[in-house]
Amino acid sequence: MPTPARLHVAHALHEVFGEKGRVPDIWDRDLGEDAHLAQALLGLCLRRWGRLQAWVTPQLKDPSRGVPLGTRVTLAMGLAQLAWLPGVSNHAAVNESVDLAADRDLGFVPHKGLVNALLRRAAKDRAALAAALDALPATLDRPAAAERALRAALAPHQAEAELETLWTRLQRPPRPAFRLLVGEAPEGLTPDADLPGCLRLADEAPFPRPWLEAAQGMVQDRSSQALLAYAWDRPVTRILDACAAPGGKTTTLALRHPGAALTALEVHPRRVARLRQTLQQRGLEAQVIQADAAEWLETTDATFDLILLDAPCSGSGTLQKHPEWPWLAHDDLPRLTGLQRRLLAAAADRLAPGGLLIFAVCSWLPEEGEAHREWLAEARPELRPAAVWPAALGADSDGATTAFFRPHPLRWEGEGFQAFAVRRH
Numbered sequence: 090m091p092t093p094a095r096l097h098v099a100h101a102l103h104e105v106f107g108e109k110g111r112v113p114d115i116w117d118r119d120l121g122e123d124a125h126l127a128q129a130l131l132g133l134c135l136r137r138w139g140r141l142q143a144w145v146t147p148q149l150k151d152p153s154r155g156v157p158l159g160t161r162v163t164l165a166m167g168l169a170q171l172a173w174l175p176g177v178s179n180h181a182a183v184n185e186s187v188d189l190a191a192d193r194d195l196g197f198v199p200h201k202g203l204v205n206a207l208l209r210r211a212a213k214d215r216a217a218l219a220a221a222l223d224a225l226p227a228t229l230d231r232p233a234a235a236e237r238a239l240r241a242a243l244a245p246h247q248a249e250a251e252l253e254t255l256w257t258r259l260q261r262p263p264r265p266a267f268r269l270l271v272g273e274a275p276e277g278l279t280p281d282a283d284l285p286g287c288l289r290l291a292d293e294a295p296f297p298r299p300w301l302e303a304a305q306g307m308v309q310d311r312s313s314q315a316l317l318a319y320a321w322d323r324p325v326t327r328i329l330d331a332c333a334a335p336g337g338k339t340t341t342l343a344l345r346h347p348g349a350a351l352t353a354l355e356v357h358p359r360r361v362a363r364l365r366q367t368l369q370q371r372g373l374e375a376q377v378i379q380a381d382a383a384e385w386l387e388t389t390d391a392t393f394d395l396i397l398l399d400a401p402c403s404g405s406g407t408l409q410k411h412p413e414w415p416w417l418a419h420d421d422l423p424r425l426t427g428l429q430r431r432l433l434a435a436a437a438d439r440l441a442p443g444g445l446l447i448f449a450v451c452s453w454l455p456e457e458g459e460a461h462r463e464w465l466a467e468a469r470p471e472l473r474p475a476a477v478w479p480a481a482l483g484a485d486s487d488g489a490t491t492a493f494f495r496p497h498p499l500r501w502e503g504e505g506f507q508a509f510a511v512r513r514h
């Protein structure tokens with residue numbers, strides 16, 4: 090029987106390559122000490138899936154017959170352990186993969202012998218296996234969606250020539266960033282040199298789980314932290330967070346503007362529950378409303394001094410954290426861009442005189458950011474760009490500040506974001 094860690098990895102790979110779905114959110118539960126192994130193995134399989142499959146194909150008697158997903162998953166897992174996880178013994182890497190191959194749901198039973206033979210042979214010289222896999226072209230691991238996201242990230246900075254460098258950088262799992270909510274930061278967290286208020290984990294320090302569970306701090310990506318460090322000193326008494334769950338940015342808004350009335354919208358019931366839980370654990374007050382933000386905004390007569398529209402998006406800027414992203418179907422982009430535009434138009438119309446609207450997406454694709462910004466400038470000329478971020482976080486600002494947040498993906502550590510700020514006179 091394979092260990093729970095390997096079963097989780099096999100399930101996740103089936104979800105991604107069979108269903109084109111995201112990695113299920115199961116990693117912290119039930120795996121205990123094996124969570125580390127599961128995370129490392131899944132990351133390797135996702136980040137090097139193309140090369141792992143290209144290594145297998147020529148070993149087959151008749152490659153033209155295709156390889157069932159169960160076989161591809163079990164072989165990828167076995168090969169990744171042999172090539173890149175030296176702490177895993179030959180016995181564990183081979184035998185557990187063979188057991189997986191024999192599992193009716195996760196493997197492909199007729200290929201049990203094939204999986205056994207290929208992995209046993211590979212295990213005889215693990216260094217040679219690693220060298221052979223590493224020698225295969227890295228582009229095999231980069232389907233068209235990833236290529237497009239990388240180009241979109243670099244083009245605004247005239248840096249397309251650095252595509253390989255960016256891809257290599259995105260293959261390393263990201264280092265988490267934290268924010269203090271109350272009290273003092275635990276040992277092991279040190280201030281980020283370039284971003285006030287941001288905390289980083291020192292090398293070798295344990296992950297500060299008890300501190301997070303006590304709601305004294307939170308994980309928040311550096312880009313989100315920089316985005317919410319907007320410079321704005323006008324009075325803010327009514328705030329709308331239009332797409333709020335799980336509530337990271339709602340938390341920051343509540344702490345930045347204490348005393349303001351905060352309304353948080355979220356459409357999905359389970360995510361509404363998560364949002365309420367976040368706020369309750371952190372002792373923060375907000376009116377949480379389960380609603381489609383577009384419908385709600387189009388029918389309310391309320392206005393706000395500050396609106397954050399952290400819109401649902403493709404998430405292309407998060408592919409470092411989500412190595413499955415390149416392999417997903419990406420067929421809902423037209424729906425997403427349509428929804429983003431509708432949300433933006435409706436939010437713009439609920440901005441009070443003197444108010445600030447921030448639109449943000451964790452995506453590099455121009456149709457999810459830049460295009461909306463250009464559209465808004467034409468459609469709502471009464472709203473003016475508000476330069477609320479340091480120019481270094483923008484692409485093409487010539488002053489000290491920028492109204493278009495689009496950090497250079499190689500000179501800034503954090504998720505890929507596009508955000509713009511406008512104000513109403």
Ligand SMILES: C[S@@+](CC[C@H](N)C(=O)[O-])C[C@H]1O[C@@H](n2cnc3c(N)ncnc32)[C@H](O)[C@@H]1O
Binds near residue numbers: 334337339355356
């Ligand atoms: C990018 S996430 C927001 C992340 C959040 N601001 C944070 O920092 O924790 C977008 C959220 O919008 C929600 N959403 C999607 N469509 C929506 C809609 N039509 N109305 C309201 N919320 C929506 C999603 O369920 C998701 O929770």
